[in-house]
Amino acid sequence: MRPLIEAAEAAGAVRLDVRWTLGGPSRESDYAAGHLPGAVWLDFDRDVCGPVGAVGGRHPLPDPEPLQAVLRAAGIDDDSHVVVYDDGDGMAAARTWWTLRWAGIEDVQVLQGGLNAWTAAGLPLETQAPQPKPGTVTVRPGALPVLDAEDAAAWAEERELVDVRAPERYRGENEPVDPVAGHIPGAVNLFLGEDDLADTAGLRERYAAHPDAAFYCGSGVGAARTALAVTEAGMPTPPLYIGSWSDWVARGREVATGEES
Known part of the structure; x- marks a missing residue:
């Protein structure tokens, strides 16, 4: 689906x-x-x-x-x-x-x-809040791959860890949210813009070159949107470092700035 x-x-x-x-x-x-x-x-x-x-x-x-x-x-x-x-x-x-x-x-x-x-599309809205019949869903966590800080560090050394934040945040030139600027050492930058989600063919071409990548962002929100894009492109949903940069710096981990070689 x-x-x-x-x-x-x-x-x-x-x-x-x-x-x-x-x-x-x-x-x-x-x-x-x-x-x-x-x-x-x-x-x-x-x-x-x-x-x-x-x-x-x-x-x-x-x-x-x-x-x-x-x-x-x-x-x-x-x-x-x-x-x-x-x-x-x-x-x-x-x-x-x-x-x-x-x-x-x-x-x-x-x-x-x-x-x-x-x-x-001309479809209607409503203002009344629904009163749904209570559901019976059972939450079974762990159905998608998740990285912690140690996993992310190892992934950056052994495979490909991708930072999907804006390039200036990745390089450490601007950090509007978190207390420390920069990126995880060894991570590469591949920014996903809002309009990119509508380009399925472009997504497939873009992410086919990164079949073994795991993704992170500032706090696991933009990375989830990238996971959505990768899945929409017809590839397996990739691993995410869900704590992302905000967790990394809170743990006092090593920080890199500039571009990776």
């Missing part, structure tokens, strides 16, 4: 609204102002990610039990078809897709273009 779905194909699915802004307030008021019919609101930071600690990154993995409770409250069963959407940049939606896949839920897709594509 393709991980991306067009607006006209999204009928009959459990719909999850995960609109989110990095460092911004909750988008629940936007959900209340208008969302896809039947869509359930999930707070990305609270419901999709785990609590932030001293290490683990800014968007750590959730614990299975609270994640399962959230998904059951949204009406998800083990065999449900789930469609996730955000505004359209694919960031929060891709990380939610990845998290649900990691949790053992197979039939999950991201609405390509998000809410913007839905409304551009």
Whole structure:
């Protein structure tokens, strides 16, 4: 199954609204102002990610039990078809897709273009919050490959570790979020832009040259969008260092700057 779905194909699915802004307030008021019919609101930071600690990154993995409770409250069963959407940049939606896949839920897709594509297609929104019948899904974590800091360091030495942040962040010239600038020693840079998700042929050509790559970003959100792109290109979903740069620097690990040779 393709991980991306067009607006006209999204009928009959459990719909999850995960609109989110990095460092911004909750988008629940936007959900209340208008969302896809039947869509359930999930707070990305609270419901999709785990609590932030001293290490683990800014968007750590959730614990299975609270994640399962959230998904059951949204009406998800083990065999449900789930469609996730955000505004359209694919960031929060891709990380939610990845998290649900990691949790053992197979039939999950991201609405390509998000809410913007839905409304551009002339499809309706609603303001009433649904009251879904509680689901019976069982969260089974570990269905997708995950790296920790030690794994990421070894991957950079032995295979190919790819940093998908903007080039200036990778080189350490600008770091708007985390307290230390730079990249993991040995990692290479391959930035994924928002518009690249729509170019399936280009994605296939781009990532076919990196068949053994694992990916990271600032906090595991952009890396999940890259995993979505790789999967959309018809290749296996790659390993992610889900704690990413925010976990790496919190652990006081060695930092590189500039370009790798």
